[in-house]
Each structure stands twice: as structure tokens, then as C-alpha cells.
Amino acid sequence: MTIIEKLLQRDILVDPSLFENLNDQQRKQLETGIDEFTDEELEAFLNRGSVEIxxxxxxKPAKRSYQDFVGHFNRRLEQIGGILRQRQELSAPQSIARLKADQRVAIIGIVWEKRETKNGHIILELEDQTGRINVLLSKNKQELIDQGKDIMLDEVIGISGQCGGDIVFADNIYFPDVPVxxxxxxxxxxxxxxxxxxxxxxxxxxxxxxxxxxxxxxxxxxxxxxxxxxxxxxxxxxxxxxxxxxxxxxxxxxxxxxxxxxxxxxxxxxxxxxxxxxxxxxxxxxxxxxxxxxxxxxxxxxxxxxxxxxxxxxxxxxxxxxxxxxxxxxxxxxxxxxxxxxxxxxxxxxxxxxxxxxxxxxxxxxxxxxxxxxxxxxxxxxxxxxxxxxxxxxxxxxxxxxxxxxxxxxxxxxxxxxxxxxxxxxxxxxxxxxxxxxxxxxxxxxxxxxxxxxxxxxxxxxxxxxxxx
Ligand SMILES: [Fe+2]
Ligand SMILES: [Fe+2]
The missing domain is CATH 3.60.21.50 (Purple Acid Phosphatase; chain A, domain 2)
Structure with missing residues (x-):
């Protein structure tokens, strides 16, 4: 006997859309529990919302070691790095250890350090799994300075720019963000x-x-x-x-x-x-x-x-x-x-x-x-x-x-x-x-x-x- 038939047998008239709207989990609950539900419970069940965790x-809590912190931040870099790589500009980022001078570069890293220079530039130290490099946000690029001021330690960002040896001159900062x-x-x-x-x-x-x-x-x-x-x-x-x-x-x-x-x-x-x-x-x-x-x-x-x-x-x-x-x-x-x-x-x-x-x-x-x-x-x-x-x-x-x-x-x-x-x-x-x-x-x-x-x-x-x- 179908659930609808069972409901009719009990003189419960259900708006078909209510039944149609049930998801698989609710449908199963209803199928297994229908005979035990009182009429009131049944009505409440059909009207209630659906929640899925x-x-x-x-x-389980476990003793944590230093290595767990290293792993934690590596996973963060991978997880948020994956979001950043969906952007065309960062689809093939270079490893920080392999950057070469006089090249256009795109990198993804975790912000390890941040400081402002006496001249008003901001320097970020970015780290990936291969190494660290300084990134210069020039005071002549107001948008970069505005974005740079709000950058907090340990967040994961992307940078495109020009590599000058042991420093990258940034053109753009990318945040993982919500897609438009x-x-x-x-x-x-x-x-x-x-x-x-x-x-x-x-x-x-x-x-x-x-x-x-x-x-x-x-x-x-x-x-x-x-x-x-x-x-x-x-x-x-x-x-x-x-x-x-x-x-x-x-x-x-x-x-x-x-x-x-x-x-x-x-x-x-x-x-x-x-x-x-x-x-x-x-x-x-x-x-x-x-x-x-x-x-x-x-x-x-x-x-x-x-x-x-x-x-x-x-x-x-x-x-x-x-x-x-x-x-x-x-x-x-x-x-x-x-x-x-x-x-x-x-x-x-x-x-x-x-x-x-x-x-x-x-x-x-x-x-x-x-x-x-x-x-x-x-x-x-x-x-x-x-x-x-x-x-x-x-x-x-x-x-x-x-x-x-x-x-x-x-x-x-x-x-x-x-x-x-x-x-x-x-x-x-x-x-x-x-x-x-x-x-x-x-x-x-x-x-x-x-x-x-x-x-x-x-x-x-x-x-x-x-x-x-
Ligand atoms: Fe509170
Ligand atoms: Fe609170």
C-alpha cells in the first residue's frame, strides 16, 4: 500500500504538494513510522521543515603536536589555494622556491609576516610549501596599499606581479572571496x-x-x-x-x-x-x-x-x-x-x-x-x-x-x-x-x-x- 493510500485510509487528506516536497530522508522516515504516528503527529510531520546536517x-580530542600545527596550515594553504586556483590569473601558480628574476609571476601563499617601510610601502612575507618570499605593495598603487592594510597574518592570498630576485613587485592581490x-x-x-x-x-x-x-x-x-x-x-x-x-x-x-x-x-x-x-x-x-x-x-x-x-x-x-x-x-x-x-x-x-x-x-x-x-x-x-x-x-x-x-x-x-x-x-x-x-x-x-x-x-x-x- 502506498503512503498516500495509507493516509486516505486514515481519513487524512494531504495536499499532494506537501507530500511531493518531502526529501528522500523524510520519505523514508514516513514509510517506516507511519503506522506509529498519531493523526496529529502525522500532520505535524508533513508540515515540518527539513533539516540535514x-x-x-x-x-575525538587527541594530544596535539607541533607537526599537527604544520599540517593544519599546509591543509589550509591547499584548501584555500584550491579556491584561488579557480581564477584564471592563478590557475597555474609558481612555487615560491622556483621564482626567477625578471619574470612575470603568479603565486599563492600564506601571509607569514607583514610590515610597513619608512617610505610608506607595505612588505608581505608569503610562504608556500617550498619557501618564503617578500612581496612589495608599492605606496604608488593606492588600491594595493588599501588592500594591504587590511591583510591579516596567516590568511591565504594570491599575488601577481614582477619578480625582482628575492622580492616580488605586486600588481594585483587576489582574495579567495565569494564568486560574483x-x-x-x-x-x-x-x-x-x-x-x-x-x-x-x-x-x-x-x-x-x-x-x-x-x-x-x-x-x-x-x-x-x-x-x-x-x-x-x-x-x-x-x-x-x-x-x-x-x-x-x-x-x-x-x-x-x-x-x-x-x-x-x-x-x-x-x-x-x-x-x-x-x-x-x-x-x-x-x-x-x-x-x-x-x-x-x-x-x-x-x-x-x-x-x-x-x-x-x-x-x-x-x-x-x-x-x-x-x-x-x-x-x-x-x-x-x-x-x-x-x-x-x-x-x-x-x-x-x-x-x-x-x-x-x-x-x-x-x-x-x-x-x-x-x-x-x-x-x-x-x-x-x-x-x-x-x-x-x-x-x-x-x-x-x-x-x-x-x-x-x-x-x-x-x-x-x-x-x-x-x-x-x-x-x-x-x-x-x-x-x-x-x-x-x-x-x-x-x-x-x-x-x-x-x-x-x-x-x-x-x-x-x-x-x-
Ligand atoms: Fe554571548
Ligand atoms: Fe559569546
């Missing part, structure tokens, strides 16, 4: 995905009132008529880390806690997340306030802490960073989502001159764009804590996502860069003294709502909504 880090041809994909149906991060459950100032409003809104019981219409169409919710406040994250934190036990903080989180309608698929990754290791990639939550969360039927827990695909159906390839908490953002906000001048850490949109152009989430060795991986550098942005989602700076902002929707999420706690002292401006209680059919992003301000009521 494309990449989530699961490698990357299209802004749109779903055929009217569905919404919503995004949040930095809930910090356990913090004494957590916005309970706003969170309760948010839950009511998702159940269609709060907000303006327009917002209620959106709530009905939400199928996906992403949470980009810092689920709980944690314990012992910074000195004196105990004074900021209403729940002093990590497991209890997670249970409080689970109790609140459980109130989200179960047809909404929830994808979440850890942040730097979580229990567990801080070095990236961070694993998904340890079972000991997450029992109650993982017991929820609509939860997909992934590593930080990770790639997830949502909303794939028979007629639509789905959207890929790169989820990264954003721990490295503070470094780039402070260190990249063009970002610093425009607001630094308060411009996560510029930081995200910068990292997309570098195709790496934290290229500079000192910009985050990480576990070297001699098989692959897990922080390389190997595939261009449709959505790049992060948090950590507690500053909600969004933009689009070459077909990639970049969203930095808001937070659910007020600004701390530490954030004030480090120049961060936070904008809490906002939820970005994304219409997957138009790719329009609207910020819903829950604090304002609450006041409006």
Missing part, C-alpha cells in the same frame, strides 16, 4: 526562518518577559496581525551559541547569576525551548559560555548536560562551526547555512583598519563580509582558540553558504554579500559593564525574521512590541 565536527556569480536563491513557498543567539540562561537579568512574549508570538497569541501571520509560517529556528550564561567564565561572574549550576542552567534553557511549537525545527550550536571546551571547532553539547534538550523531538545540535541544509524538497535544492558563534569577531573588529574605522566590533556585518572574502572564520593564529587538525582546517569556509549566521557580539545586524545573507543575532540579556568598557554597543531582544521566498530580512523588536501592547 551537512558538516558537524565530531573528531553566487546567486541569491529563493524558495518556491512562503516560509520563514528565524534566528537568535546569546540567550545566557542563568544570568540574573535574563529577559524572561520578552522570551515569554516570543513564545506566545510563535503560538500566534501575541504581536501585531502582520507578526502573527509570520509566526504561522515559521519552520526553522537557529540558535548560534551562548545558550547559557555558564559558570566561571569571567572573574566575579557569580554575582551576575540567578542559577549557579551549569546543568540547572541547561535545564532552564530546555524548559523554555520546549515551549516552542514542535513543528518548528531548531538548530543550535555552542558558544564560548557553554560547558565544554572553548577551542574551535566546539563539539555539540555533552550528553550529561543536555539530556533534557536532546530529549526534545525537534532539536538538531551541531558543532561550532557547522553547515546545515534546510528546506530541501523534491523541487528545491534547499539553503545551506553556516553557523558560527563568532568568537573571532572581536579580534577582526579591532585589528582590520577599514572595519575599525567604521565602528569595529559594533559592525559584525563588516566582519562577516571580511571573513567571507578570506574564506576563513578566524585566519590569524591569535584570533581564536583552535584545535589544529592535520587532515583539514575546519574553519576554512570551504563552501559558500546561502546564510552565514553568528552571534557573540550581542549586536543584531544583517546584510547581503554576493547572495549570502549575513545575520549577526541579538541577545537576551542587557549590556554588561565589561561590554561597555570594551566599546561594545549591544541591541538586545531582537529577532531577525527571514522570508525564504523573498530573502527579505526584518528585525522584530520584542522589547518594543512588549511596550506597544
Amino acid at each position: 551537512l558538516w558537524s565536527y565530531t573528531k 556569480t553566487h546567486e541569491l536563491k529563493k524558495s518556491p513557498d512562503d516560509t520563514f526562518a528565524i534566528f537568535m543567539s546569546d540567550l545566557h540562561f542563568g544570568n540574573k537579568d535574563f529577559f524572561y518577559k520578552e522570551f515569554d512574549f516570543f513564545i506566545k508570538w510563535l503560538h500566534g497569541k501575541a504581536g501585531s496581525d502582520a507578526h502573527k501571520q509570520v509566526a504561522k509560517k515559521v519552520k526553522y529556528l537557529f540558535i548560534a551559541g551562548d545558550l547559557i550564561e555558564g559558570v566561571g567564565i569571567y572573574p566575579g561572574q557569580e554575582n551576575d547569576l540567578s542559577i549557579k549550576d551549569v546543568k540547572e542552567q541547561y535545564n532552564e534553557f530546555a524548559r523554555h525551548i520546549a515551549q516552542i511549537p514542535s513543528h518548528i525545527q531548531i538548530v543550535m550550536c555552542p558558544g564560548n559560555h557553554e560547558a565544554g571546551r572553548l577551542a574551535e571547532p566546539q563539539f555539540n553539547l555533552y550528553n550529561d548536560f543536555a539530556e533534557e534538550i536532546l530529549a526534545l523531538p525537534n532539536i538538531h545540535f551541531v558543532s561550532n562551526p557547522s553547515y546545515v541544509r534546510i528546506h530541501r524538497s523534491k523541487n528545491f535544492p534547499g539553503f545551506s547555512v553556516l553557523l558560527y558563534h563568532g568568537y573571532s569577531f572581536i579580534y577582526y573588529g579591532n585589528q582590520v583598519p577599514s572595519i575599525f574605522e567604521k565602528g569595529g566590533v559594533n559592525r559584525p556585518d563588516l566582519i562577516m563580509k571580511y571573513l567571507l572574502t578570506r574564506r576563513h572564520l578566524a585566519p590569524t593564529h591569535t584570533s581564536n582558540l583552535y584545535i589544529p587538525d592535520p587532515i583539514e582546517d575546519p574553519l576554512v569556509i570551504r563552501d559558500v553558504p546561502d546564510f552565514f549566521i553568528s552571534g557573540h557580539t550581542h549586536h543584531a545586524v544583517h546584510d547581503t554579500y554576493r547572495g549570502v545573507t549575513m545575520i549577526n543575532c541579538s541577545c537576551w540579556v542587557p549590556m554588561t559593564d565589561y561590554q561597555r568598557a570594551s566599546g561594545l554597543t549591544v541591541n538586545p531582544g531582537k529577532v531577525p525574521l527571514v522570508n525564504l521566498q523573498t530573502r527579505q530580512v526584518k528585525m522584530m523588536s520584542l522589547r518594543k512590541e512588549e511596550e506597544d501592547e
